[in-house]
Every structure is written in structure tokens, then in C-alpha cells.
Amino acid sequence: MLKSVGKAWNRFVERRPGFAQFLMFFVFSNAVTVLQLALMPLFRAWFNQTWLLHTDFQRLAVGSNVDGSQYYMFDYPAGEFPAGGGGLAYFMAVQITLAIAQIINFFLQRNITFKSNTSPWIAAMWYFIAYVVITFIAAAAQGFYKAPVYQFFIDTLDWGSTGETAADVLTMVIYAGISFWVFFPIFKVIFKRVQDDEPLVPAEPATAGPA
Template sequence: MPVFKSIFAQTSLVTTNFQALPIGSHVGERTYYIFDYAAGALSSGGGGGLAYFLSIQITIAIAQIINFFAQRNITFKSTSNVWRAAFWYVIAYIIITLGAAATQVFYKDPIYNLLINTWEMGAFGETTADVITMSINSTISFWVFFPIFKLIFKHESVKQRTN
């Protein structure tokens, strides 16, 4: 993710606001979004804009493509139809991504604020916050995805596949 983030940081995407799917607000306070990437660099109090959103989503997409084949072929040794499994995997990926993004309302801002502003760690704090938030997101995804994998990646006998 830091590689994509540094590439996109050199574009105007950092100053492009990306806030989608509002999920509520407190009276007199700001609206909370599932995808909340306000314009501006994280180090200056912004949300990273569209650049940060794309950095995260491209990183996760690459990881999920690799993960699909690793889980299907190595972990579960699935013999089910690859296209059916891929379809359900994408559906699960979209639902889990939305759910994991919604939970960021609780931890993303406090982590970045602590590491960048309170502890005044600057760029190192930002990178550390990136790693922490991605780790939390990965953990949520793992605990939700793994039971779903058991349904998606079935081991069918030869007799079942020929019917």
C-alpha cells in the first residue's frame, strides 16, 4: 500500500474528495461515511482523498486475487467449479469490504491522530498508522472470510462434478 500511496501522492487525486455511502452523524457533528477519504494529505489533517482510497482498494484487490487461488488450491484443495467459486468470492469480498470500511469509523481517525499529531511522529507515524489500520482491516476480513471459504471452496467428488 505505501508504494501505491506514494505514486498517487504525486497526483491531484490527493486533493480529490472521496466520501461515499453516509452511515449517520451526531447532532451538530460531521457525517460519517463508509468510505471517508476527505481531500488533503493525511499528514495535514486530510483523509488522503481519492488517492488514499485507490491505494487501499488496489492493494486489497491484488491480495484477494492471490488469496483466492491460494485458498482454493492450497488450503481447501477445492475441486468445485472455479467460476462459481470466483463469483461467490467476489460477492463476499464486496460485502466484507463494505463492512470492514464501516468499522473504520471507530478506529481510523484516532489511530492517525495519535501517531501523527499527538505523538508528533510525522511521516513515520503516518506509515505506522497505515500498517495498523490495514492490519485491523485484514484481521476483520480473515475472521469473516474464513468460514465463508468453507462454503465457497468445497471438495466435490468426481461423481458430483460429472452431474
Template sequence: MNMWNNFAESHPSAAKWIREGGLFFIVSNLITVLKYILLQFLPNAFSGLPVVDFGWPGIQVTLFGETFKWNIIGYDAAHGGLPYFCAYMIAMFLGECINFPLQRNVVFRSKGNVAKQIGWYFLAFCVITCIVNSINCVWVAVAGIFVPDFIYNIGTTVLNGGVSMIIFFLVNKIILPEGEAK
């Protein structure tokens, strides 16, 4: 503890980045685990919905002999369609509803305008979801050929969590610092 205190006194900016980065990493990974657990059960909750193509732009692609529709948002029927998309979005949204206040209040200790921060965070969530989903759409189609379901689900969750974590950290460093506690 003494070593950390000495380091923090000598290098306050570096200590702040290490503290925030470490806490951010821990909180984000815990949220990623929560999303993984949710994605194990939520698809069954939507099994009553029709398994239809639900996505945009729905461009047909063939990789490794697997033909699927590439979407920026959504999934084709062969890879979950509407039910999986509903489960996916609920898991992601619930995870971020827990993630935002933890990151804001515990990690970054922000005292800035919460309405403005929520707005920016929501915008970032929408953009990140589109980026991640466009990558995940390929993973969902191709990984199912090569790996068992549980590994496929871990990969899906890590992809979502990893890409989101990096982008959200950068976004948080831009939108949350205003009015930080000393």
C-alpha cells in the same frame, strides 16, 4: 510427524480443520504483509489525483476531538480522499487476486466450479470491504492523532487483514468445499 499422522488417523475431521486453519492463517497473514507493503508505496502513485472527499455516505462524525466523514466506502479529503481510496482498493484487490487461488488450490484443495467460487468470493470481497472500510474509516481518522504513521499503517493493515481473514475463512468453508479432493 508420527504423532500428527496418528492424530490425523484418529481424528480426520479435526486434523483437516487444523491443517486448513493453519495454512489459511499463514497464507492470509502473508497476503496481509503484501498489502501492508503496497500501502506504503501506492498512495504516492496516486499523488497526482485531486485530494477530494471520495466516499459514501459521508456522515460527519466527531470522536476524540477529530471531525471526519464516516464512510462505508471511501475516505474524506482530510484522511486521504480519492488518492488513498485508489491505493487502498488496488492493494486489497491485488492481495485477494493472489489470496483466492492460493486458498482454493493449496489450503482447501477445492475442485469445485471455479466461476461460481470466484463469483461468491468477489461478492464476499465487496461486502467485507464495506464492513472493514466503515471500521477503518474511524481508525484512519482517530489513530492519526494518537500513534505514529508506521504504527497507524500496521493497524490499518492488521484491521483489514484480521477482519477479512475471519470472514473469508468462514466464506471459504461455505463456498469452496464442494468437490474437494480427497
């Protein structure tokens, strides 16, 4: 059974290598997203029992909200949702979860999806740069949807702690979705596979004919 599936997959890869590569990227990306969905609420529940919950983390002021208040790219005011913004506890839970997931994703995508044989250190450097850039982009986007999502599940639906967990999951799905579409073209660039040069076969010396 497994052998037949493997053979069918190999034939598919030969016929449609680009699409097969995207499918592998899709599978691994969703796998690490599931890992994020499992870890993030656990880290947040843990950090919420510490002083981190009551510590503001509001950085990079860029303009104003529609109500005139200051807009922060990283906007995590202290306190529980929906009155607060999760504080440093929320920020740490998100970033630690993402770091774990992206380290795993790096090796899966490099070694299996793209089968890269270039320098892993150079790839890791560019991966880290891409991760930082995407973190800023996703954080800026989160400033628009995070508070309404938590308010909807906790207050509007009156789900309490269940709504908070549901909001955790939805925000991580959105965060991961942004990363998914940004990372694939980046991976195509940093995870290169260089074809090995074919060995030169020396020509056989010509044999002299009879004089």
C-alpha cells in the same frame, strides 16, 4: 529434512484435517497481509503525488458522528493526514492493494488450503460478492478508527512521516484482521471438495458347475 517434515505434516493432516486446514488458511492469510503492508504505503506515496490526494471521496452517508457531522461509510476527505483523510489517493491505494492480495489469496486458498474441485468460476463469483460485502463492513469500521490512529501517530507521538507509515501499517492490519475472521467460514462454503464417485466394479459372472 524436507521429506521428514512433509511426512510429519501429512500425518498431522490425517489426524486433525480441520485444524490443519485452518493453519494453512492462517499462513496464507498472513502472507497476503504482509504483501498488503508492503504495497499499500507504496501505492499511497505514488498517488499522493497526483490530483487524487486533493479529491474528496466521501460516499454513502449513514447517520451522524458524535460531533454532529455527517458520517460516511467511505470517508476520505481530500488532503494529507491528519488535517485531511487521504482523499481518493488513500481509497485507491487501499482498494488496489486489497484486490491484488485477494486475487492471490483466492488461488492459494482454493487450490492448496481447501483443495476445491468444484467450478472455479462459481467460486470466483461468490468470492467477489464476499469481497464486496467485507469491503463495506471494513470501510464502515474504518470510519471509527482511521482518523484517531493517524492523529495519534502523527500528532500525539510527533512521528511525522514515520508515524504516517506506522498508521498505514496498523490500519491495514486491522482491515486484514476483519477480513480474516469473516472469510474463513465463507471459504468453507464456496471452496467445496466433492468426493469422486468410486467406480462400480462389475461382479464376476458365476461359472456354471458340472452338470
